[in-house]
Amino acid sequence: MAYSSGTGRLHGFESLAERRVRLALDSVGGTTEVLSQPFTLKFTTCRRPVQHMPDFLALTQGAALLIDVRPADLIKPNDAVKFAADVDRGRLYRPQELRYLL
Numbered sequence: 001m002a003y004s005s006g007t008g009r010l011h012g013f014e015s016l017a018e019r020r021v022r023l024a025l026d027s028v029g030g031t032t033e034v035l036s037q038p039f040t041l042k043f044t045t046c047r048r049p050v051q052h053m054p055d056f057l058a059l060t061q062g063a064a065l066l067i068d069v070r071p072a073d074l075i076k077p078n079d080a081v082k083f084a085a086d087v088d089r090g091r092l093y094r095p096q097e098l099r100y101l102l
Helices: 016-028 079-093
Strands: 002-006 010-011 032-038 041-044 049-052 056-060 066-067 098-101
Touching: 002 016, 016 032, 016 056, 049 079
Parallel strands: 066 098
Antiparallel strands: 002 010, 032 056, 041 049, 056 066
């Protein structure tokens, strides 16, 4: 758990990489809310049904940030499909307001 000055609460993280993202969100300022694993995205590929839960949804004064935290060398082909689905979800939800970060 780590304290966030932007939200005034403790927030959980599952890895040191996620902790670094939380600290970065705090240091840039303007973050008003952070939700860990905010929803489960369900979709079907040409092969099978898939579920994916993004790591964070951060609300800032200017936009909402949907964030997946994964070091580049740990992204597997199946993960890339899930991340692409997150990007599509961002486009469906008011693209001027929701940004996707990996």
